[in-house]
Amino acid sequence: MCLGVPGEVLELDGQEARVDFRGAEKWVRTDVVGDDLAVGDYVLNHAGFAIRKIPEEQVERTVELYEQAAAPVDAGETG
Amino acid sequence: MTAGDVDLDKADDEVITAAHGAGTDRTRELLDRVVADRFGDPPSGGVGLAAMDDGAVVPDATGGRATVVTTDSHVATPMEFPGGDIGRLAACGTINDLAAMGATDPVALTSAVVIEAGTPVAVVDRVLESMAEACEAAGCTVRSGDTKVMGSGEVDGLVLTTTGVGRIERGSQLTTGGLSPGDRLLVTGPVGDHGIALLAAREGFDFETPLESDVRPVDGLVAAAREAGTVTAATDPTRGGLATAVNEMADAGGVGVRVDERAVPVDDATAGAAEVLGMDPLAVACEGRMVLAVDAADAAAVRDRLRAEPGGERTAVVGRAVADHPGDVVLDTGLGERYLTVPSGEQRPRIC
């Protein structure tokens, strides 16, 4: 059960968040997301629970990683 | 022994299960044995039951015309859904099946309904009104029917069976398998809307952009396509969606099919909901679309003509028939290739 879907926080209410998944909205639990959440944050959702806040800058970093891996500068480089 | 584990030799113990109704290999086995073997011979020059096509074609004994006939039972749950209801679904299903056989001018429909006692009259009224509206849009009407009532719990809501009749020039029918290598495959609009909308409604998922069934008659689109170029095969992608439709074409035609996933139109809302539900829009029902195989030389003209028709605005060329891997459909995902198979009967959302 690894299926995790990222979505954007639209509203916070106690231990729950209304999250938008590409136009589909669902309420998820935020008890164990392990971070403070604000409207506009992205979270990874699994089985009705947010399990991680996905920092915005990590998206760009990810694309950088893809680029680096596709054309490494030197041998011995690790991610 | 597990559920559904049936030894076909033990006919006495065999019972029909939900799996038989799900449109899978099991369904086909049953149909072959119980139905096709019994009624399967095709009429001379026509299309019979064994072909398992969208309908049958029975040529007149003399003169140059033929009758096209098709029938379907509908048990939609819920009976009324975003974008339509079981009445509209039944009428369009039948009109579209006639169109898929080349009969784009339906003559008449019949409607037999079995109603569960306790169903509000207002619901029956609405459902039949929807049916009438859909027929009117296709230029036909319900000419005959039957009504039965069963006790509460003896049947679930409404079972609606519609039969459609059309007339064509002898030999001018369209079949599911009429395509040849090189023919292009077109779909007349975005796929998966009906299946995803119903699944979301049934599971109680709330989506910001309301999802609606695409249910509509597409007889006009088939007629327009045939005016614009040579259509070699047609089938409507209902249960099992585009994936099933192109597989049926590949099997019936003895050809391979290649589909370009990125060319298949999918509505944003449907795509988003499908991702959340863990479903594939290519594998769930459309009720207002047609898949057409078209002579390569005419593909662009047919596409452009359909895009100018109401209901066909997002027609796209999505693939082609090939001589390789007959019976198999290969999907180019943009990142690689895989087979596009007929979905197994049960379509359930994955957890997310």
Add this chain to the structure above:
Amino acid sequence: MTASDTLEFRDPDRAGRLVDRLGSLVEETGPLRVMHVCGSHEEAIAEFGLRSVLPEGLTVAMGPGCPVCVTDLPEVDEAVALAEAGHTVATYGDMVRVPGSEKSLADASAAGADVRTVYSAGEAVELAEELDREVVFFATGFETTAAPTATVLREGPPSNFSVLSAHKYVPPAMDVVAAHPDTRIDGFLAAGHAATITGVDPLEEVVDRHGLPVVVGGFEPLDILLGLVRLVEDVRDGAAAVTNAYPRCVSEAGNPAAQAALWEVFERVPGEWRGIAEVPDATLRLREAYAEYDARRRFDVETPDGDGRATDCICGEIMAGRAGPEDCPLFGEECTPDSPVGACMVSDEGPCRITQEYGGRR
């Protein structure tokens, strides 16, 4: 992420370049075989057709990454027995159709038992709040899914709620598979979402014991290709280490709040994983402090004797990564998604179901 972010993670151009890079790397290493341990990785690989473009010398095999598939028959039998005893059993959708020694929950339901599909542990608790009878949550899944179960238990659910835990913990299973004499793998692609919870520490043990590189990978197609590039690089360099190739969701320490919940409620005990037999410390059971919600302690569960498993079903071998779905004599014949013999054909994460759906290797 936004739709355009997702497109970035699926960009065909970048994918092509990553694949080319893999090709060059495999030329250096020669043929190699790596293993992933997550049904969602297998699903993504199959759905996007990645095996059709991977260099020929690179084999990506699936290991024990499907929690439903490694749920052994006795656990299914326990759930069935509880349903037949008249209690409501709630579980995740794919578990309902998994055959036990005699029948599945779906079979029990067809015969009148109350079996419900839920999408979250929270929903199972809501059921207990609505109904006047016992509601048993048959909780399957790895650590990612166990964290939500732990969360609802810590809240003090109603007294008619209990948990029949079939949760499992992956890293020790990777260990057992790596140690098996018949296993030939050069490295692991580890499950990104499990690592979101646990961090990378548990994977260090696997590296230390077997000297194999482990790369934590995400689930978009480019994430998988990135993970494979890193893994093959490590194999080439003889580097036995853990690499995090999914930093947007995985931090080294993982998610401490989720871990705290997880280990407050669950403890690791020895148990049987289907096909792998005994795996030490990889089965999650409720701790003593949560005994009042433990279905195994609340109810006297009588399960059928003996092993009704079809002897031709090689689910176990497949889970251990020693065979593939197409090696099974039942695959696609007696065993199909509509009439499954083994869990691998039922589960959303099951390799047989995935292979059947996407038509196998292309």
